Amino acid sequence: MNEIVAIQLPQLLLALLFIIMAQVTSMIWHLGLNRDITIGALRTVSQLFLMGYALTFIFRAESLPLTVGIFVVMVVSAVFIVKGRVRERDVPYLLPTFLTMVTSYFLTALFVSYAIVGVTPWWEPRYFIPTAGMVIGNSMSALAISIERLFSQMRQQRELIEMKLSLGADFREASSEIFRSAVKAGMIPSINAMMGVGLVFLPGMMSGQILAGTDPLIAIRYQIVVMFMLVGSTALSSIIVMLVIRRRCFGSGEELLLSQR
Amino acid sequence: MEMIDLSFSYPGAARPVFSRLDLSISEGDLILVQGASGCGKSTLLRLACRLNAPSSGTIRFRGTDVTMIPPAELRTRICLVAQIPQMMDASVAGNLLLPFSFSANRSKKEPTRARLQEMLREFYLQDLTLEQSALKLSTGQKQRLALMRAILQEPDLLLLDEPTSALDKESASMIFSILERLNSQDGKTILLVTHSDYTPAGPKVRGFEFRNGNLLFQS
Numbered sequence: 001m002n003e004i005v006a007i008q009l010p011q012l013l014l015a016l017l018f019i020i021m022a023q024v025t026s027m028i029w030h031l032g033l034n035r036d037i038t039i040g041a042l043r044t045v046s047q048l049f050l051m052g053y054a055l056t057f058i059f060r061a062e063s064l065p066l067t068v069g070i071f072v073v074m075v076v077s078a079v080f081i082v083k084g085r086v087r088e089r090d091v092p093y094l095l096p097t098f099l100t101m102v103t104s105y106f107l108t109a110l111f112v113s114y115a116i117v118g119v120t121p122w123w124e125p126r127y128f129i130p131t132a133g134m135v136i137g138n139s140m141s142a143l144a145i146s147i148e149r150l151f152s153q154m155r156q157q158r159e160l161i162e163m164k165l166s167l168g169a170d171f172r173e174a175s176s177e178i179f180r181s182a183v184k185a186g187m188i189p190s191i192n193a194m195m196g197v198g199l200v201f202l203p204g205m206m207s208g209q210i211l212a213g214t215d216p217l218i219a220i221r222y223q224i225v226v227m228f229m230l231v232g233s234t235a236l237s238s239i240i241v242m243l244v245i246r247r248r249c250f251g252s253g254e255e256l257l258l259s260q261r
Numbered sequence: 262m263e264m265i266d267l268s269f270s271y272p273g274a275a276r277p278v279f280s281r282l283d284l285s286i287s288e289g290d291l292i293l294v295q296g297a298s299g300c301g302k303s304t305l306l307r308l309a310c311r312l313n314a315p316s317s318g319t320i321r322f323r324g325t326d327v328t329m330i331p332p333a334e335l336r337t338r339i340c341l342v343a344q345i346p347q348m349m350d351a352s353v354a355g356n357l358l359l360p361f362s363f364s365a366n367r368s369k370k371e372p373t374r375a376r377l378q379e380m381l382r383e384f385y386l387q388d389l390t391l392e393q394s395a396l397k398l399s400t401g402q403k404q405r406l407a408l409m410r411a412i413l414q415e416p417d418l419l420l421l422d423e424p425t426s427a428l429d430k431e432s433a434s435m436i437f438s439i440l441e442r443l444n445s446q447d448g449k450t451i452l453l454v455t456h457s458d459y460t461p462a463g464p465k466v467r468g469f470e471f472r473n474g475n476l477l478f479q480s
Contacts, residue, residue, distance in 0.1 A: 162312055163347035163407075168337035168365040168414065253311035254332040 004212050016041075058125045067125045071109070071132050075101050078140040085144040088151045090258050096244040097143065100237055105135045108233040116225055131229070134205065138190060138230045139237050146186030146238050147245060153178040154249055154258050161256055171250040179246055186238050190231045197227055262286045262309065262339070262418060267318035269304055277316065278304050279474035286418065286452060289465050291444040294454040295479075296471030302454035303344065305471075306420040309452065310339045323417075333365035340416035344423040346400070346407035353381075353398075354391035356406060360414050372413055384409050385435045401432030408439065412449075419443075421453045437461065 019041045026033040058066055079098045086093075109132040114122035122128070154161065157178060164174040172179075197203060198220075202210075205226055209219040251257050268280040278301040286292055296302050307313040309320060311332055320327045327335055337360070348356050354377060361371045372380075374391060381387055384405045389398070395406060404424055411419060421440070425433035437459055443449040445463045453461075460468070468479040 159347050166310060166336055166341040167360040168333050169363045170333040173363050251314060253314055255312050
């Protein structure tokens, strides 16, 4: 295999042309995205550089508390991103979402790094953190879609839910269709990704490994594990979070707490 | 049913919708509650079947505090028909049999098609077929269908929220004649709120007016 070609600073700056291209497009077509593109580009550079230095430090330190600490920080950040996308004030959902995310992602990352990849110790940061990162990133988007869909549909279909409750449905029966459609909406991107992988696109992790000189036949095995892991962890975390949040949408008398907007 | 010392306020509202309200409903009663829009009539019904929780006070049903009865079971016995009738995207039969798909109604026997046809006639809906879509019906037809759906569960108390508010005079009089028949012939207990000036006939009819958060006995 060839040695990896490191990207030097001048070449990195050359990549800014892509950002300029996006800025020009936004200006010509009055998309109003210039500010967001600038902030996004600055955040990409600063966050990734920060993460790069942090990872270098963490990989060298090889400390269990540090690895778990970084994992928790990643989940907390993900919860706040979900909060930003879901504007809901009536039902407190952040704590159950956080607890479910921590538990399910931890178990998934542990299973992959320890049982499938076979790393010892199980928390070896070089494996555990990127694995957890992929799980968190993918599942966070799914959760944001599902939670947002659940709340908006519950509000939109408030009268229909109350009609079912009035006829003797319990809260699960009254909201079963909305629940199913919300969970499905969150899971569809992961399932579609399984359909398109290798044909329509090469995933980032696999491309990264190949660019770094890994044999493509090894890279695809990692990618297969990752794809399965993402679907499984998304399903697990979505179902648990949604079950908890759905219950919180109803009071002790199984009355719907969400008011219409 | 007994409502004792009942108060209700919306969260953050300066004034309660009503406070320290008492109402007693006996078997076979037809209680009519009238009053201006927004005076709290609908809230009273929602509290009775626990679609809202009172700020304070107690509601007893057959001597038991309603909070001690599982909510789904309570709502098969105290059944609310909302002001705007809600239908599923299903046939007339599918909508009428909906309650029987819920676990709280599992022990009840599903009505036969012949019984449904017979009831359609009793509710002046003989022109409908059981197979046609319920979503395409007029508001008056949906209102009668919603009432029929509630009756099919054989609740002990029927709560009706402005059942004629969106109807023309003819459809409204159909609903009222159905209600009078249900009460006087079948002995159904009904709590009806309306802002129309309808006065039902029957030996166990009692009328109240909701004014300034108080229920004033009229007749």
